[in-house]
Amino acid sequence: MKAHSRSNGPAHETSLLIRVGLLAVGLALITSWSGSGAAQPAHPKFVVTAFDLGVVEQVRANEQNLATELTAQGWCTAQPKPKTATGWSDVPAGAEPDQWVSIVTVGFGSRAEAYAFQFSGPNRTARLLAHVPHRKHFVNGGERWFSPFTNLLDAFRIGHATAKKANPLPTLQLEVVLSNPKGAGTGGADEALTVPPEKVFPPVQVIATAAACAGGWAPTTQKADIRARVEVRVLDQACGFRVTFVRDGKETVFTRDRVPWEEYHDQLAMLLSLPITRPSVVDFVRPSPEKVELLAIESNRIICLVDDELTALDTATGAEAWRLRIPQGKTGPKRVERYATLHAAGKLRLFRTSTSLAEIAVADGAISPLAPTPATAFDVGNNGATAVVQGAKLSLVARGKEVWTTTEPEPIVAGPRLESDRVLIGTGSGELVALSSADKRELWRVSLGKRLWGPITPVGTLRLVFSAEVETLFAVDPKDGAVKWRFAAGDALVRSPFEYDGSVVVVTKANRIVRLDPSTGKVLNEVRWPTWVIAAELLTVGGKSRLAVGDVAGRLTLIDTDLKRTWESSLGARVTGRPVIAVTPPVWKTRSKPAKGGPDDLLDSIATDAAGTKPFLLTTDGAGFLYKLSTEGIK
Numbered sequence: 001m002k003a004h005s006r007s008n009g010p011a012h013e014t015s016l017l018i019r020v021g022l023l024a025v026g027l028a029l030i031t032s033w034s035g036s037g038a039a040q041p042a043h044p045k046f047v048v049t050a051f052d053l054g055v056v057e058q059v060r061a062n063e064q065n066l067a068t069e070l071t072a073q074g075w076c077t078a079q080p081k082p083k084t085a086t087g088w089s090d091v092p093a094g095a096e097p098d099q100w101v102s103i104v105t106v107g108f109g110s111r112a113e114a115y116a117f118q119f120s121g122p123n124r125t126a127r128l129l130a131h132v133p134h135r136k137h138f139v140n141g142g143e144r145w146f147s148p149f150t151n152l153l154d155a156f157r158i159g160h161a162t163a164k165k166a167n168p169l170p171t172l173q174l175e176v177v178l179s180n181p182k183g184a185g186t187g188g189a190d191e192a193l194t195v196p197p198e199k200v201f202p203p204v205q206v207i208a209t210a211a212a213c214a215g216g217w218a219p220t221t222q223k224a225d226i227r228a229r230v231e232v233r234v235l236d237q238a239c240g241f242r243v244t245f246v247r248d249g250k251e252t253v254f255t256r257d258r259v260p261w262e263e264y265h266d267q268l269a270m271l272l273s274l275p276i277t278r279p280s281v282v283d284f285v286r287p288s289p290e291k292v293e294l295l296a297i298e299s300n301r302i303i304c305l306v307d308d309e310l311t312a313l314d315t316a317t318g319a320e321a322w323r324l325r326i327p328q329g330k331t332g333p334k335r336v337e338r339y340a341t342l343h344a345a346g347k348l349r350l351f352r353t354s355t356s357l358a359e360i361a362v363a364d365g366a367i368s369p370l371a372p373t374p375a376t377a378f379d380v381g382n383n384g385a386t387a388v389v390q391g392a393k394l395s396l397v398a399r400g401k402e403v404w405t406t407t408e409p410e411p412i413v414a415g416p417r418l419e420s421d422r423v424l425i426g427t428g429s430g431e432l433v434a435l436s437s438a439d440k441r442e443l444w445r446v447s448l449g450k451r452l453w454g455p456i457t458p459v460g461t462l463r464l465v466f467s468a469e470v471e472t473l474f475a476v477d478p479k480d481g482a483v484k485w486r487f488a489a490g491d492a493l494v495r496s497p498f499e500y501d502g503s504v505v506v507v508t509k510a511n512r513i514v515r516l517d518p519s520t521g522k523v524l525n526e527v528r529w530p531t532w533v534i535a536a537e538l539l540t541v542g543g544k545s546r547l548a549v550g551d552v553a554g555r556l557t558l559i560d561t562d563l564k565r566t567w568e569s570s571l572g573a574r575v576t577g578r579p580v581i582a583v584t585p586p587v588w589k590t591r592s593k594p595a596k597g598g599p600d601d602l603l604d605s606i607a608t609d610a611a612g613t614k615p616f617l618l619t620t621d622g623a624g625f626l627y628k629l630s631t632e633g634i635k
Contacts, residue, residue, distance in 0.1 A: 009502075014113045016519075036247060043075065043076050043077050044075075044076045045077050045079075045099055046077070046078040046079075046100070047079060047081040047095045048070065048081060048103060049063060049081045049092060049103070049346070050063045050103045051088040051103070051105070052063060052104075053100065053106045053206055054106050054107030054112055055195055055199055056107045056108060056112070058105060058134060058145045059134070059145045059148070060105060060503075061105055063080035063103075066078070066103055066149060067079050067080045069149070070156075073154075075157060076157075078101075081095060081100070082281075087117045087222075088102050088104050088117070088371030089102065089117070089119055089126070091124075096550050097120035098120050100118065100119070101116055102115075102116070102118070102154070103115070103117075103149075103152070104117060104118055104134065106203035106207060107203070108264065109133065109260075109261040109262050110136040110262065111136065111261075112133075112134035112135075113207060113210070114135060114149065115130070115131050116133070116152055116156045116159070117129070118126070119211075119336075123220040123223075123224065124221070125171055125218040125220045126213060126219050126220065127163060127213065127218070128159075128209075128213035128214060129159035129163060130155035130156040131152075131210060131265075133148075134148040146218075152337065167218055169213075169216060169218040170216070170218065170226060170276065171217070171218050171226070171292075172212055172217035172224060172228055173221070173222065173227040174208065174212050174217075174220065174221065174228050174230070175221075175227070175228070175229045176205045176209075177230070177231055178198075178231075178232055179231045179242075180233060194236055194237070195234075195236075195237075200234045201234065202233060204239065207265050207456050208232075211265055211269040211271075212272045213276065215269050215271075215273030215276065216277050217276065224405040226245070226247045226532050227245070227247075228243055228245050228247045229246075230242075230268070231243075234616060237260065237261055238258045238259055240256065241256045241259060241271060241372075242256075243255075243271045243272065254271050254274060257589055263289060263412070266289065266623065270625060271341040277570070277572050278627075280629045280630050281571070281627050281628065282587075282616060282628045282629065283318075283586065283587050283609060284627050285318035285588050285625075286586075286625060287306045287313060287318075288307050289358055289623075290307050290624055291305070291307060291576075291622075291624065292304055292306050292577070292625070293305040293620060293622045294578055294579070294580060294618060294620040294626065295577060296341045296348050296578065297315075297580040298317045298348035299363075300316065301313070301314070301321060302314075302315055302626070303350065303362065304620065305339065306323065307611045308326065308337075309323055310323070310336070310339045310350065310365075311323040312362065312365060312588065313626070315583070315584045317588055318588030318589075318626070321365075322364055323365070324337075324352065324365055324367075335354060335355075336354065337352055337353070338352070338353050338354070339352050340353075341376075342380065344380075345382075348362055349362075350362060351370070351378070351380070353378065354374060356372050356374060357369075357370045357371040357374065357397075358370055358388065370386050371388050371395070371400065371402075373388060373390060374390065375389060375390060375391055376389050377412070377415065379415070379416045379423075380418065381412040381420075384399060385398045385403070386398070387415075387417055387418040389412045391412070391514045392407050392410060392412060392427075393405060393408075393412075394406050394408070394416060394423065394425055396437060396440070403615045404439065406435065406440045408425070408427050410428040410429040410431070411428045412426070412427055412429050413424045413451065414432070414453055414454060414465050414466070415455065415465075417458070419478065419505065421437055422434050422436060423437050424463060424465075424478065425456075426448075426452030426453070428450070429447075429450060430447055430448050430449050430450040430451065430452055430467060430469065431445055431447050431448070431452075432447075432452060433467055434481065444480055444481040445481070446476070446481035446482075446483070448476075448483070449469050449470035449472050450467065450470070451467060451469040452465055452468075453466055453467070453468040453582060454466050454493065454496055455496040456545075457497050459475070459499055460519070462475045462476060462477060462478075462484055463475070463476070463478050464476075464496075464497050466489070467499075470488075471488065471490055471518040472489060473486065473497065473506060474486050475487075475518075484519075485520055485521030486521060487516055489514075490508065490510060490512070491510035491512070493506065493507065493508055494507040494509055494533050494534075494535075494536060495536060497516075497523035498538060499518070499635055500515065500547060500561070501545055501561045503516060503517065503518060503524055503561070504516040505538075509532070511528055511530070512526060512528055513529060513533070513536065513559075514618045515561070515563065524563060525563050527559070531552050531553045532551060532552040533550070534551055534575050535548075535575065535576075535577060535578050536548070536549050537580070539558075539579065539580070541558065541581060541617070541631055541633065545561075546558040546560065546566065546567075547559045547563075548579040548617070550575035550576075550619060552574050553574075554566070554570060554571045554573045554575055555568055555569070555571070555573065555575070556575055556619050558619070566634065567633060567634045567635070569629055570598040570620055571619070571627060573621035573623050573625070575620070575621055576620045579617060579618065579619040580617075580618050581615050581631070582615070582616060583613050583616075584628065587613070588628070615631050616628040616631060617629040617630075617631055623628065
């Protein structure tokens with residue numbers, strides 16, 4: 001029996017609110033009386049010192065203001081400690097290490113960082129209790145700095161409360177050294193630099209310490225079992241980094257060329273986190289600090305979306321080979337453009353639809369028009385014909401000219417699927433329709449579940465189409481539309497079904513991965529994923545087919561035909577895009593090494609060459625990083 005409730009009107013609701021309010025006050029009074037005799041915990045006390053090591057003008061910290069603002073939060077008391085001869089990492093004389101807070105701002109370009117450090121423990125290890133990116137924003141026709149310190153102190157309160165409960169971090173002996181030639185930037189080898197290395201290096205030391213904390217370490221300058229040496233090569237508005245880890249006598253080296261000023265923290269945090277939180281990551285690039293989504297790999301091109309623009313990266317260098325820039329609107333945002341990938345005859349094909357439909361050359365990004373109209377959906381045949389959908393209209397286009405067009409009573413929301421003699425489409429009313437590609441004559445029409453949706457997928461002699469209304473997958477004979485089997489998915493699909501080792505794989509947004517018999521639709525086996533699945537792709541690793549699953553928790557997992565896990569890597573950030581296999585050098589380098597002694601010379605100690613190429617597993621995350629993962633441990 002279903003229960004029902006009914007309100008007696010505004011008077012009843014007001015009376016109820018009054019009673020609830022009186023009850024809350026009474027409980028508060030009882031709590032106050034019962035605790036009046038108990039000792040209240042003492043507020044922690046802090047001493048605050050502020051340091052600014054930026055190379056740009058920015059909003060600077062003031063000890064007195066910070067101490068006053070921190071005390072005003074009510075959970076602690078703070079007093080300023082003016083700077084004497086001590087540095088940003090040296091506990092001032094007379095201050096207890098657990099009570100001293102070092103507020104440090106460092107800045108480059110249009111971005112700075114604000115940090116709250118503490119230095120305590122037996123090895124004077126650093127703890128990063130708060131970090132707030134400090135950005136320059138465009139306001140009223142110009143760029144301005146805004147104070148980050150309110151947010152920093154809020155984060156410090158949370159960091160202090162959780163630091164005692166957190167598991168101890170492994171200690172890292174951190175050494176940061178400058179690798180520029182003597183006199184660089186002042187008439188030496190790097191005289192073209194606008195900022196001398198001696199001025200850039202101190203803030204980079206601060207960022208490296210904070211990045212080590214963010215990477216999962218407790219850094220110290222004292223001796224420790226694990227060591228990291230960060231060599232810094234200052235360029236003009238960029239740096240090169242070489243990080244050498246020594247652990248149990250084994251040395252591991254990571255390098256980064258020409259990291260721009262504004263990305264020092266993010267890229268150093270990534271470099272310093274690799275051995276502990278991302279041990280399978282061999283190398284990485286960052287095409288953009290914003291959104292990056294991996295789409296496909298073809299020959300020597302990695303195809304991805306960078307800031308929603310179709311971009312190709314060179315597999316040898318990780319550098320941008322070409323990008324299709326989206327025109328900026330005169331009065332509004334960028335024009336909306338959509339991209340699609342299609343694997344046909346063993347090769348990747350790229351397509352763009354905006355004001356028209358066009359194909360993009362993988363090698364150089366050259367544009368070839370296909371249809372003079374935009375497309376909400378399309379399919380390309382092997383004979384040069386293209387089926388284009390615009391709302392309820394279906395057109396067949398060949399060599400850029402319309403062959404025929406027809407209109408359905410309802411919007412076309414599934415397909416089109418262009419075959420040798422027919423075009424398959426699905427409508428919002430749930431009808432699956434086959435039309436002759438020669439003359440648009442209707443061959444058959446069947447009614448399935450309402451709101452057919454997405455691609456129409458070929459599996460053997462059958463075609464699969466999904467109904468979003470009844471959340472069911474239908475297997476249809478394309479000759480007459482007869483339904484051969486159906487599968488109740490129970491939710492929307494993460495992607496269209498695909499064939500895998502003689503079966504059909506279905507991945508739902510309810511985190512259900514299922515293998516079906518392609519001839520009967522019978523469930524062969526299935527697994528429930530522990531978190532949201534972002535991507536599921538079929539890969540060939542070491543000559544074996546594997547299903548690669550990326551999820552919202554930042555895990556990339558390979559599973560076998562029985563859907564059991566054979567390999568997993570935790571990246572610590574949300575996985576985006578499709579995982580792919582690519583043959584690349586072990587280390588990505590953005591450019592070939594310049595002549596020795598030039599202003600961009602990274603020195604042998606920074607830019608090391610790694611010979612040979614091998615297959616790597618590529619994936620992207622929500623922070624804009626493209627990872628290269630080793631496949632050596634995959635069975």
